[in-house]
Amino acid sequence: MKIFIKDPLILDYKDQEKQFHPYRANIVIEDDQIADITNDLPADLSVFDEIIHASHCVALPGLINAHNHSPMSLLRSFSDDLRLMEWLNRKMLPAEANMNQEDIYWGALLGIAEMIKSGTTAYADMYIHMDQIAQAVHDSGIRASLTRGLVFLDDDGGQRLREGIDLVKSWSGKADGRITTMMGPHAPYTCPPDQLKEVMEIAKELQVPIHIHLAETQEEAEKINHKYGKSPTEYLYDLGLFDGDYHVLLAHAVHLDDHDIALLQNMKGGLAHNPFSNMKLGCGIAPVYSFLEKGILVGLGTDGAGSATSLDLFKEMKMASGLQKLDRFDPAIIDAHTILQMATINGSTLLQMDHQVGRIEVGKKADLILVNIHQPHLVPHHDLVSLLVYSAFGQDVVTTIVNGKILMKNRELLTIDEERLLYEAHQRAKRIVEGI
Numbered sequence: 001m002k003i004f005i006k007d008p009l010i011l012d013y014k015d016q017e018k019q020f021h022p023y024r025a026n027i028v029i030e031d032d033q034i035a036d037i038t039n040d041l042p043a044d045l046s047v048f049d050e051i052i053h054a055s056h057c058v059a060l061p062g063l064i065n066a067h068n069h070s071p072m073s074l075l076r077s078f079s080d081d082l083r084l085m086e087w088l089n090r091k092m093l094p095a096e097a098n099m100n101q102e103d104i105y106w107g108a109l110l111g112i113a114e115m116i117k118s119g120t121t122a123y124a125d126m127y128i129h130m131d132q133i134a135q136a137v138h139d140s141g142i143r144a145s146l147t148r149g150l151v152f153l154d155d156d157g158g159q160r161l162r163e164g165i166d167l168v169k170s171w172s173g174k175a176d177g178r179i180t181t182m183m184g185p186h187a188p189y190t191c192p193p194d195q196l197k198e199v200m201e202i203a204k205e206l207q208v209p210i211h212i213h214l215a216e217t218q219e220e221a222e223k224i225n226h227k228y229g230k231s232p233t234e235y236l237y238d239l240g241l242f243d244g245d246y247h248v249l250l251a252h253a254v255h256l257d258d259h260d261i262a263l264l265q266n267m268k269g270g271l272a273h274n275p276f277s278n279m280k281l282g283c284g285i286a287p288v289y290s291f292l293e294k295g296i297l298v299g300l301g302t303d304g305a306g307s308a309t310s311l312d313l314f315k316e317m318k319m320a321s322g323l324q325k326l327d328r329f330d331p332a333i334i335d336a337h338t339i340l341q342m343a344t345i346n347g348s349t350l351l352q353m354d355h356q357v358g359r360i361e362v363g364k365k366a367d368l369i370l371v372n373i374h375q376p377h378l379v380p381h382h383d384l385v386s387l388l389v390y391s392a393f394g395q396d397v398v399t400t401i402v403n404g405k406i407l408m409k410n411r412e413l414l415t416i417d418e419e420r421l422l423y424e425a426h427q428r429a430k431r432i433v434e435g436i
């Protein structure tokens with residue numbers, strides 16, 4: 001497949017300046033890669049399978065959602081305005097117990113469809129029935145890092161662990177290399193030390209990263225402190241998770257003091273900040289500015305739509321920015337470039353995909369999006385990065401390309417039958433929550 005994207009404004013990230021710079025050029029995609037970025041028009045445009053006229057668009061690297069539970073899209077609007085533990089134990093877990101394998105497939109596809117339609121080209125997923133999610137990733141064309149969530153509070157922990165290992169062994173590198181995997185101990189409060197240590201050893205052996213929730217609520221911090229006499233971060237640190245042997249993806253990281261933050265300084269990997277989920281569950285404000293100040297990598301996630309309500313990373317960029325400014329009473333504490341970097345480049349490093357995606361450069365995989373900026377709410381164009389971070393939403397994305405394949409064109413999904421998907425989602429979601 002050869003694609004010619006004509007005349008977009010391309011956002012290029014300059015590492016020394018830590019800034020994005022726009023320039024106008026054509027993008028040539030061949031197979032799965034960006035083959036050329038040029039101001040020349042090819043002599044013969046008929047060699048292209050697709051020509052996209054994009055002079056009214058910004059081309060930017062596809063956004064990367066660093067933390068999600070995709071089938072929870074079926075639980076959107078089912079249970080709101082509760083504290084995390086009540087929401088999880090009384091509502092989410094019973095609903096998940098009612099989900100069969102087909103529900104998981106359609107729930108994941110629902111989440112993936114929303115992500116593609118709002119400009120996300122790669123994401124991290126932690127859930128159950130992972131074969132079904134992997135199949136949805138395979139079928140839809142999105143890129144993903146998949147994790148079987150591991151909870152060790154009952155006799156089924158061993159079975160879950162085997163499923164986690166099977167996922168890594170059977171799906172890593174599949175779907176033309178779009179699928180990678182991690183091991184996923186769910187959280188400090190669901191994983192006692194011996195089991196967590198075992199998961200870490202397996203991750204080392206299988207050479208995959210670890211994806212885990214950390215310090216999401218004050219309640220979690222108190223629980224871990226009561227049980228082990230330490231903070232959730234110290235708990236993981238003492239087990240050796242941050243000693244540099246493991247690439248770790250920490251979701252949330254809200255309740256960390258300066259001592260906890262210092263413990264993360266030598267870690268490999270970093271954090272997925274999920275601002276709207278944290279706001280909606282009343283968890284608190286993650287000290288994102290302090291992490292960045294200490295050189296700790298921060299990407300952006302949504303969390304599942306059961307808490308985040310939507311999977312639109314443009315929304316999350318606004319929330320991430322607003323939370324830090326509010327927390328410090330300082331509008332200059334974090335700028336739009338840093339926020340966009342979190343949603344693109346940082347996400348690619350967190351998911352260990354930075355050798356492939358995260359920037360629009362010749363030789364990278366063609367994972368990019370086109371945002372239509374010729375609309376009343378996106379005019380004028382004094383500063384394109386400000387415009388994208390503060391004024392644009394997912395609905396402004398017109399084209400989404402992953403691995404050189406067009407997944408959405410003029411807002412129409414090309415790999416997913418949207419009407420069938422909406423029908424399946426309605427029917428299944430209704431049945432799943434009946435009686436809860």
Ligand SMILES: CSC[C@H]1O[C@@H](n2cnc3c(O)ncnc32)[C@H](O)[C@@H]1O
Nearest residue numbers: 069092126127128149150186213304
């Ligand atoms: C065992 S698979 C993953 C597990 O995580 C649950 N979950 C969803 N959102 C959150 C959150 O914000 N904190 C902790 N756990 C969460 C989900 O319901 C699955 O059971």
Ligand SMILES: [Zn+2]
Nearest residue numbers: 213251303304
């Ligand atoms: Zn989560």
